Amino acid sequence: MTSITDIAHWRTHIFSRLLTIVLALGIATAVPSIVVAAREGLWALIAVDVLAIAWLTAIWRLRSLRYTTCVLNFIAIVFFVATAMMVNIGQVAQLYLIAPPVFVAVLLGMRPAIAALGLSTAIVLALGLAGIVHADVAGLAAHDTLSSMLVALNFLFVGALITVSCGSLLQKLATSLADLRLFADTLEQRQGAMQALNAELRLAAAAVAQLNDKVIIARAASGPGKFHPIIFANDAFLRA
Numbered sequence: 001m002t003s004i005t006d007i008a009h010w011r012t013h014i015f016s017r018l019l020t021i022v023l024a025l026g027i028a029t030a031v032p033s034i035v036v037a038a039r040e041g042l043w044a045l046i047a048v049d050v051l052a053i054a055w056l057t058a059i060w061r062l063r064s065l066r067y068t069t070c071v072l073n074f075i076a077i078v079f080f081v082a083t084a085m086m087v088n089i090g091q092v093a094q095l096y097l098i099a100p101p102v103f104v105a106v107l108l109g110m111r112p113a114i115a116a117l118g119l120s121t122a123i124v125l126a127l128g129l130a131g132i133v134h135a136d137v138a139g140l141a142a143h144d145t146l147s148s149m150l151v152a153l154n155f156l157f158v159g160a161l162i163t164v165s166c167g168s169l170l171q172k173l174a175t176s177l178a179d180l181r182l183f184a185d186t187l188e189q190r191q192g193a194m195q196a197l198n199a200e201l202r203l204a205a206a207a208v209a210q211l212n213d214k215v216i217i218a219r220a221a222s223g224p225g226k227f228h229p230i231i232f233a234n235d236a237f238l239r240a
Contacts, residue, residue, distance in 0.1 A: 007173065012067055015107055019074065023060050026053055048084040052077055071107045075100050075116065083123055086133050094124060094133075094155060101163040110167035117159050125152035 030049040037045045059065075059073050082096035097120040105113035127133040128148030 011107055015071060019060050023056050026056060045088045048081060052081050075104055086127055091133050097123060098159050098162060101159055102166055105163050105167040106170060110171060113163050113167050117163050120159060121152050121156045124155045
């Protein structure tokens with residue numbers, strides 16, 4: 001009962017599955033991307049893909065490391081790929097930066113997720129202010145500071161909605177699992193007490209059964225003149 005009612009158990013299980021799926025999909029996506037990038041001469045993008053897959057493979061093979069260490073490395077890979085995609089592709093890759101805070105909310109908790117969301121927003125803002133990524137806002141200049149700030153604020157708003165929703169859901173689930181674990185522990189303690197009481201009753205019944213005096217126990221009736229069924233008679237009745 002302890003494992004299935006422990007949120008850490010489920011996070012470890014989810015991360016193990018997630019790591020395998022992301023690695024498989026990453027390889028399947030990286031191969032055609034590398035081919036296209038090589039044809040277009042996008043060597044930086046190829047380097048990013050190769051490094052990310054190699055890093056992810058290392059984490060997958062070294063899953064014996066501490067859970068937090070593996071998760072932080074995984075999140076670092078997502079940040080690395082998302083930032084590189086924004087630099088090489090443009091603002092359309094901004095969606096990739098939504099992934100880190102969501103993953104952190106599921107795998108580590110709400111507070112680290114808020115920090116990850118802040119980092120994602122800072123990356124969006126910094127790339128826009130530096131002119132590396134064009135912050136396209138209708139009616140404003142592409143390299144305008146206000147454009148970069150508006151894009152970053154909108155990103156923060158959407159990211160906060162998703163991150164807080166996931167984090168709150170996991171917090172409620174953790175609370176429910178803790179309550180379930182407490183109930184299970186209490187039930188187990190009561191079962192132990194009942195077993196001890198039953199053992200004492202069996203000993204008492206065995207002792208009474210050996211008495212020479214006749215002992216009879218009948219069930220109490222609801223009123224006078226009612227039938228009183230016998231529920232216990234000791235061995236003295238058999239010897240009489």
